[in-house]
Amino acid sequence: MSDDRIIQLLLLLGALMLALKALSSHRVTLRGLLQTLVLWAIIGVTAVIVMYHRQELGGLLARASEKLGYEQQVVQGETVRIKMSPDGHFWARVQINGVERRMLVDSGATITAISRDTAEAAEVKPALAPPMLIETANGTVQAQPARADNVAIGPLSTRDLPLVVGDSFGDLDVLGMNFLSRLKSWRVEDRTLILEPRKGIEARGTAPRSQARE
Template sequence: MTGLQPNTVWWIVVLVALAAGLVARRPSLGTIVRGVFGWAAIAFVIVLIVAHRHEIGGVFTNLAGQLGISSQQVSGETVRIRMSPDGHFWARVSLNGVSRTMLVDSGATITAISEATATAAGITTNSSFPIMIDTANGTVMARRGKIEALALGPLRTRDLSVVVSENFGDLDVLGMNFLSRLGSWRVEGKTLILEPDSTVTAETNFT
């Protein structure tokens, strides 16, 4: 591909405009240095927020639950989860009795959890056969495991396959292998609605 990309051109225009403004104002060297460091600090904070947006979303969800303004509501056997400010759906889930806030991601084929979560929940993995999986941050090595008991409000299932990797950081994801066990799931407005399979008993739910 040849030529400048639109984003590159935009940044050049911004830099030229800033330079022209500085020349017109004739600021001191100290003012210029402080300005450069100030903008660099702002850019650094923005990069950190973008890089850790999933973890930040999980933190906000936890805080909301503690303050009694939870985005996760239960009505009978139906669970409703409001979209968080980061544009994602975060669910409070129990894995083998261990509580975690997990990102619900229909784009993920399989449920994925961090090393810390696997250890806390007592999930053993098959270390003999690592696999390579594609993530938003590139291809990572992971190991297969299984959650004996998972509960999302009244929705419960057993023996759910997962992948575990230290490369996931603090992020835990509920993937399609979980959603496919439900009777139905859909998004209405900014609310994710999860319903059990009505053909199974309340005791086993959608196992």
């Protein structure tokens, strides 16, 4: 079920509850009815805002947690461990051509995607080719194919990584499966994402030994 459908069902449920309350009360007033309608409208608008901007809000929560001393990304030897953010996602400090960005690690994304601002800062130049259509949580958007010379999370580094650049991504950067598939393994244990390197991580097109599990 899509996020839009869930929101619609929640708002419909709220409207039905309101109607039942009005029918069951003999003392309902126009003022009270209007107050209840305004309250449900505020709840509905807030739900829509949170749903459509949940990833951006997740990034803010992750940055706030780090400033409060909650270190989410830890390097142990050549293994990187990333604790789950309060928003339920994993956010990694990633170096793209030496430029650090906080990126959402998304195993559901086929390819790594970065914003136009990140591409310019990291000197990633989009290819002179027709734009691609990319499916995102907010719908289908256009993006241009590109390649990053180097992408690294701590000691985990790979070269010549395909990615896409798009204006529609806002300030959100996503690390996709085409990076994770170059690792020896990746998995989730006790709300921690564990990334392990493969010797010669630059090798392309090899699937990881392990898959994420809750």
